[in-house]
Amino acid sequence: MSLAAETREAVRAHPFVRDALRAGLVNHSAAATWLAERADLDGDPDAIAAALRRFREDLPPYEADARTASVSMRSGVGVVDAADDSRTGEPDDGRTDDAPLLRVGDAAVVDGGDQTAILATGDVDPAALASALDRLAAADVEVAAAGVSGDALVCVVSRRDGASAVRVVEATLEAVPGDER
Template sequence: MSLAAETREAVRAHPFVRDALRAGLVNHSAAATWLAEQADLDGDPDAIAAALRRFREDLPAYETEARTASVTMRSGVGVVDDAGDSDSAAGGGDSGAVAADPLLRVGDAAVVDGGDRTAILATGDVDTAVLADALGRLAAADVDVAAAGVAGDALVCVVPRRDGASAVRVVEAALEAVPVEEN
């Protein structure tokens, strides 16, 4: 594999580098040195930087779009590890009986009423791009997310109760500027 191909593969393995390249925010020499160390690229940093510059020319520009969705929060939810076992709650709180209609279910885990967490719900024009951006923003804001998912026109993020209001603002901000991925 050529150094250029290895560099592109390394960038794809580190999506934040790809986003920075798309946005034109990269010091190519610094990124090349970092990739050489982190991705074990065997090549001269100047050659890697040149490969990054060429790759940048092939990437679509970084763009965002606003999405329309209603964002609300619901306090008093918990994450149940085994949806069939009402005594099993993860993340604290008394799960009580498993709700007939959980907010989110993945495998045997479910987000149900009766816990000490808050669910942030966004309904409307949501998809995995909104979820990914919201999760990145929540991580940057040091908000722990116990569960998250998106299906149809609904997105759910479960956070500690004390972070509920902040999480609503973060999700609303994410909806205002969702990264657009051109294929």
């Protein structure tokens, strides 16, 4: 494989480098040195930097789109083992008020805990969730559970991080990176 092809693969293995290249925010020499050390590229950093510059020209520009969604906070939820908790089933009367906010495998987000769920409904998708998780991590907000399906996105955080998480998710939905991620 050529050094240019190896460099492209190394960038794809580190999506933040790809995003920075797309946004035009990269010091190519520094990125080349970093990739040479961490991605074990066998080549001169100047040649790697040249490959990065050429790769940048082939990438679509970094763009973000606003999403229309309503963001709310629901206190008093918890993440439980769905197999061991009776609250994870559908209510017998057809209501969905008591249904879990989120269920993945054997885990479910249900009422009755000491955490807070951030719920966004509307124009949401996996890209919005990925962006929200990145931004919550950057804000030092630990996420206990998260998921997206249909027009709903859920992130479960500690009660004390609830208000901050709402602001982060609202800001995220104002600028979700485009589909060319």
